[in-house]
Amino acid sequence: MADSADQEFAYQEFAYQEFKAARDHLLRHRGDLDGARDFPRPRAEHFNWALDWFDREAAGNDAVALRVVDLDTDGGVLRETALGFAELSRRSDQVAGWLAAQGVGRGDRVLLLLGNRVALWETMLAAIKLGAVVIPASTLLSPEDLADRVARGAVRFVVAEAALVGGFAAVDGLGTDWTGITVDGPAEHWLRYEDAYAHEGEFRPSGATRADDPLLLYFTSGTTSSPKLVQHTHRSYPVGHLSTMYWIGLRPGDVHLNVSSPGWAKHAWSNFFAPWNAGAEILIVNQPRFAARPLLDAMARLGVTSFCAPPTVWRMLVLEDLTRWKVPLRELVGAGEPLNPEIIERVRDAWGVLLRDGFGQTETTAQVGNPPGIEVRPGSMGLPLPGYEIALVDPLTGVVVTEPGAEGEICLPLASEPLGLMTGYQDDPERQAEATAGGFYHTGDVAFREADGYVTYVGRTDDVFKSSDYRISPFELESVLIEHPAVAEAAVVPSPDPVRLSVPKAYLVTAPGHEPDAETARSVLEFARARLAPYKRVRRLEFAALPKTVSGKIRRVELRGREHDLHGGPEAPARGPGRGTTEFWEEDFPREQP
Template structure:
């Protein structure tokens, strides 16, 4: 097959690129050189909130919009850097007065409201730990994550509190306070009105000395055999956020930037909150869910320069029967990046044809804290490839040997585990309460990502698949075990195996194969009941979209459901090694 290559011309960009030559930058890059980029705290150390907000609020950018919030019903709220400094200081004072301490986990469960972004900065200023939950999670994934992360506080909305928290409050005895963003009055002595607390709070807050290695964020990620794990990040991660903001997103101080990701997921915090502010850019936040007309309208009306979005959204824009450049003025748009799952080559080409610029794919995970492999504005794009390692990052394709050692695969085009040399600033520092699992993520001096990839003769990396059963749906990770466990609680269910079924729009959809206990009939009514049952527990983002009844699920002789086989059968692929299959 003839390989397509999209050539780049640095001169054709509307702005001088931050990185004009990838190879030279990669060769000379040193993380330590970034020390001078950051101001550091007056009290000592490094704190994300100071570097993102206060530092700019104290300088010439004070009156520049840091956040432009676009409400679902057409409202607009603008916060300058100076206002963000004050609002986040108030929030920090609120939680400090309530007794929240350094290292304590404060969860967020909210749609994209300004208070979520203010709260994020306030939590970090108090040196507490922000732990984001996705607002479309059902009660079960919320409870799992709050219990596993020792939740002490929660920032949420009335609706989400009443629906998803209040019914299971008894299971969270250590949760001290719940702050409601939109409640005018306190509900009781534990469930408080944020607006009335903010009214009373001082708008100055001195951030206490913060060690760069202090915990900043705890994001949960799905496991394949167990429940979700809390991924520990530290304040020093700003080094990666800053450098990827500069080289991958090509952020400049006068840029208007829009990241469409929700802060319930790591892209929405690393790149929806932190990276743009480190660069002093204006961050657009859109409260509403995907709507093609609205999205193009935002790009046009707010003169967005840099746009970070996801394959699912791009594929939906592609379904629209319009020529965007004829209908909308997107002349300010300079860089488009995409993450969440591999971007199909057609979507990259669509960008070239319809937006007159390629869409740049990149690769990273919750554990890496920031973008690790990317297509850069200055570098030719090979559609379908995730690009090349970030300056400062050593990536390789490796093979894990049976004796525990690791061999690097240098041969071009040969598949293996995608691995990174540990030590980059935003690398996760642990899985909370699970040191063993953390240790097992490393082998032979490499972090083993769990993704399979190959490298071509030009050094570009290409995604092949997952090494495990984790499902990637609409850019989010779903652990099959979590879904199976929920379905097993239904009295009719004997066995469950959950897989990701390929879907042209959302990558994979969650599909459950269910065998029933005797006495239950596999009919449409029960299927519907099971879907409703799972959705009620797990929420739409995690619950299965499809259920198929099967009399017997394929199992190993030790009784483990063979998801791999279910998937192969679903896809009509060869079944591979079935020597362990129970006959």
């Protein structure tokens, strides 16, 4: 028995020291990307991030690890909970022991349906310690979505908020064998999570965790197709998010705020692994409905040093006079979709801090980015991050594109062992084969690279389209459109045209104080025409709400389908009911014709 305990301690110590060496190397090489890329990769056969890293770093550490602030509708503080690293380590041990007593074991699938509450972090840590496989899910999913996740995810346990239990009625008819655990309230036939706090006895893991054992199963947000089920391991996400930590620029003791909903990969990126890899505090600000001013008030009061938000949030924040809030910010980043240069400039003018872009996916961690200390090029995503090599591949020929400025699909050479790459799409061999064809992982995103390696995003392979035989990047056109003061959000798609095959059409959401009328349409079209090459000209626009995934990404695939229905499709462009009720074409303003 003693030999077994000694052996266990030996591999845990090795895994800890190996991970710490990699983390510390990246911290030392802040601002030195070339030096950072030479970090020693953790390759231990056995690794359990919660046991071998978090608990070791938490021992005797009372610094705040997690602070959750709940605001009311007026921005007042309803409650504020702060837990230190040592306390979270102890509480997650207690929850792990209780879950084990309920039958949760190594490899069991646990569906996690919780908002930003302390139980979410306790359960994540506990599940990792147990070797269970976590399936994070959004609290906004429909009953049909939940049934799909339980069935395709082969779920054995569900941990959900009491208010969401009713959504599982459709799941009950599946005939699957699962156990429900409810948080913050009772539910018939469900166990009570709060009973975990009364559990007694020291938690002992059931055995060693292999680094390549499955840890997470993520359903993608489905911007262009049905959700895929992405599998990550105890190595790919905990270790992989060293690249994310480096991109954000996190340091021990930072107060890090990330606006992201639980259930999506970005939440694990920036609200779990990356901050705690660095030893930073995770700050959560919960609002009944997003409002910029209360969030900014909380950031100033709580001393936020690093802040991450998706472009949707940044677009709302820049509508405020940001100079009114004195926040000790050092790092600002955006992720989820590319950042428009106009937003970056507005933030820098207000706060004097550069808002930096980055790129990654549910299938990976941060692949490309602008980490602290490098030159930031307007419109560029930056450079490959530590742990990643990038190749641009012609989608038609499969040949690597090497000419500066030539476009290609962003791909990861599999031979380079990408740091945070998934192990694959669960139970979907066709998608897996397509995603890894030719010795590359294919991201489905198009970019071009400058001679010195800087990568600039063009668009999703499904979103880039041709007009009069010219390739059009929706992102480039959208970046111009949102510079207009009347435009809060924009999405560009091809609109069928009998002459040009298709023309760029913009769906727009107006900013406060502007009406979705002909006068605004004329102004926006004139503005875009003056700033875009003739072949890129936005020739049609429509004021309408933008369809989005639950995680907030624009579903251009729906808008493309709507254009086909309205205007008949390129094969028969005369068909269709005609224009939308708030749609305007450049032909409506004849005086503006060249």
